Amino acid sequence: MNLPILVSLHRLALASACALTTTCALAQKPTTDPSSSTLSVSQLSSLNSQLIPNPIIPGDWSDPGVIKVGDDYYSCRSSFGWQPGIPIAHSRDLVHWRYIGHAFTSHEKLLPGDTRAGIWGLDMGYNPNTQEFLIYAPTRDHEVYVFHSKNPAGPYERKSLGKALGIDPGFFADDDGRLYVTLSKGITYELARDGLSIIGEVSRIDRNRYKLFEGPAIFKRDGWYYMLFSDGGTLPREPSTISVLRSREITGPWEENPNNPVMFATDQGTRFEAPAHGVLLEPTPGNWFITYHAYETSHYTLGRQMFMEPIEWTADGWWCPASGKKSPALTAPAPLPFVTDGFTLAESDEFTAPTLGLQWFFTTAPDFSGKSWSLTENPGQLRVFTQPGDLSSLTALTGIVQQRVTRKAFAIETRVTFDASNARETAGLHFFHNPRMNFWFGLSTDKGDPCLVIGKTDQGKRTDLWSAKNPHGKTVHLRIAVDGEERATFFHSGDGQRWEKLGENIYFGASGHHLRNGERGSPDLGWVGVYKDPAATKALGLPEYLNAEESKIYFTGTTGRPERPGNVWTGATFGLFATRDGAEKPKPADFDYLRVSPSPSVGAATPTSR
Template identity: 35%
Template sequence: MTFTRRDAFTTLGAAGALLVPGQAPASTKAETTPAEPAWRRGLDNQRIADLGDGRFLNPVMAGDRPDPAILKDGSDYYMTFSSFDSYPGLVIWHSRDLVNWQPIGPALTRNIGSVWAVSLEKHDGRYFLYIPVKADPNSIWVIHADRIEGPWSDPVDLGLHKHIDPCHIVGEDGSRWLFLSGGDRVRLASDGLSTVGEVEHVYDPWRYPEDWIVEGFSPEGTKIVRHGGWFYLITAVGGTAGPPTGHMVIAARSRSIHGPWKDCPANPIVRTTDSTERWWSRGHASLVEGPAGDWWALYHGFENGYWTLGRQTLLDPVEWTADGWFRMKGGDLSKPLAKPKGGTAVPHGQALSDNFATLALGTKWSFFRPGPDEAKRVSVSGNTLTLAARGTAPVDSSPLLLIAGDTRYRFECDIAIDPGTTAGLLLFYDDKLYCGLGFDGDRFVTHQYGAERGRPANPHGRSMRIRVTNDRHIVTYDTSGDGGRTWHRFDRGMEVSGYHHNVRGGFLMLRPGLYAAGKGSARFRNFRFSAI
């Protein structure tokens, strides 16, 4: 069944458009979100960017892949994203053409807090990740590895408690620096594992006109690239979420890492200007040289109408102008673009279906806000994942979650429980906002709005197959007592378009997952995921 939706801003104007100074009146705007483009389909029917004809269609990384940190290492590209409360976290992805990506594995296994925008670098043959976390207290940490595959070191706390979004850069004199939010920076020791001196303010970011509709100034997401004798300092301003027209990319440059910095006369370089565009809140850009010497920007954005999918990674072609600045050439990124020249494509993505032959912890599954020994709760044997129960409900059970990047999908699994165990399938934003269906030996339990509600009788006992369908935010549940040969519709449907950051905060996404609470354990078999 296909559902139609009105644009999220239909209450703001006569035809649902966000009113922006200098634009056509709202009455000329379309009332619905743009028609869905024709993506190619890959593993589990998931959409993929590579169209197979020399073009690609954004996003290059679907689902919650915010704050992309990109590293070019010879002919290889490595990228990771903010992983927030998911552990193992900071999964490293590999590409050779900037469009097709495969996961390598997680770099961070110890829970040090909610992981925000990182800096991924290579210096003197060693890889570094500079990691800001929201914790008590907030700080910036560093881990390092001699191989990108790891093992990665234990985190080292740099003691920077007032900043986020570090960017590592080496100056023209060989000095190492972290540039930080707000236009600040601090020097690093030669090994990159401690700071030298105090944080200093070196740049006042460009400001947009005061009548623009934004979330807030919030200068953050600093990235620096050296090109053509200049250091280019790229910053995000306008706020990460909130109004779709807020987030944007600005740039400044200097001949020296020590400044002075001069703003680009064409700022902002990227910005969503209208709520009818396919990609909202575009910003937090990194520049990288392509396989054939051309240049590209990777940044994130929300898909129109789908804050629930989080901020997805977008790829935009870059052109260097005659005056030594750069501009983005991809427009609103709603149409196919020519792929980067050169490079070879690796197989893209990963299957989300799982027969549990191995434990894909970190690359596929992750715990939400785990304790120190959380990984001991889970094991696989005989194509069965066994999850020890914890807590009383999803709110305190640290569920296992996936990142799904499609607007319509279905997932299902066989679940068997011990006496005293409650288990089931979820759509999980965080511990205060989730929905799903669970069961114990006698009754179902309906999860809705982050609470446990209906408790109808369970006719299947301690073993059943559950299916969850999310069709453009319309959620239905089906159960089967015979392994999926016959299905029974559960009498509670839901609408989940409000399960996102602008309602709850946290910068997360609505993720499929599974949980086990109470006592004993739950056993999961034959997990199947498919985009619709």
């Protein structure tokens, strides 16, 4: 069967696209479509006087899938190697969110310590035929899975949609109840009525016209099918875009917006770059918004965050950002009245529940047996048992509890009880990207004497930085303060009131692009880092899958030779850990709480180090 191919149309060069950032299109001025009830941005702002800052979900919320079901909104993100995987958030106003569940607890294809593979580009949908929530999620080998549940919070059942299909599935339910999914190979498939299997191919885009075809998503308005996609690439300084095609039939032919890319920002001095994975939403009749991810050039540790801004429709039926700019908007009018009660993305945890909060995960399959950690063995505390090795060890991962970094200036604090007496057993706070990139602050020993220690792993190499005798005993308050510019400082206390500083600070910002004052993070905990020595992983005896990315894209290195991208695709995390590095038997570390405060200040502190 001959399938429709994209009509060949002129495509603007990226250099020209860069120049078209002050208006939606120089060739077609954005206007309110007289055939619709769309309000202008000023009218929308008068209805919702509250301007909201972008991003609307801070921290790593890459490849966001967003859907509206009734008056409720749901979103999920690519979780790569983090498990439980595919976190799901719920909102009533698209501004205030709360975690409600995960699509899966563990996945046999996800390898311990790996954040480059795992779940790659996903989408969320609602099946009107079965009243089920659907999440289409590929693994790096391009097998696509569909997770389905009557309850958006789960539990979800899992089924393979097929192998070698591609990545970045985009789900679409048409008015007649027929279902479709489009993938990165540019192919749109019709799905069975339940959305769990493929009937056949219905359309194919000419992929040769584009470097990439990421995040394809179909939407319908006024008899037109619109397909959003992201061309150019994902890494910094690649021309990540949001572009648009449209067709009168879902089978094509598809015509290209002559003003593509509709959104674009790379190396233009903008605060946020690389808008991609766009989703169109209509919160109220005639008022349209787009959600997408982008990253902040000054804070790679926050990863690709979720943005939202209004769009307008032109008289000839194309959409464009209502701001008149192609780059991500810093603020946007609230699309709906605020609903805030109970809608907060959890960070702090007092550990009073018998299960871990939904903000927590591991970079490995979680161990729910009680051998790695427990919330019931010593109720009111998170008990973590020391795991073999240190933070660079795959064997320690079930004892490294993590959550996303979502702030710039903040502090994390805990009170831990731990009897450190053997080898280099350690328990405390950590900041973590993967086993090759992390740092820690904890209770440990030095030749059998209790001490406080700060160390880091940078490109797989461990460095013990600062230590001091522990003057507090087995129970100590620990605090790591981040100054807003990705620099961490360390404090300890016996009573949680009077704090002493230990050591200097650790800068954990970008090491490849957009350096802060020329400084390179050590370790680099950002969503894209650089390994100067790709062979280092092998020398350390770690698995090959933790080696530098086999990529054709190179960065300019400080050594005068190309350097390949390393830690991708996730942002920074923090949390609690317990390791026994040389000690034979596991030992419990009891954490009373993990508290996150928006201010890094701890008042006057006395430095102690040796």
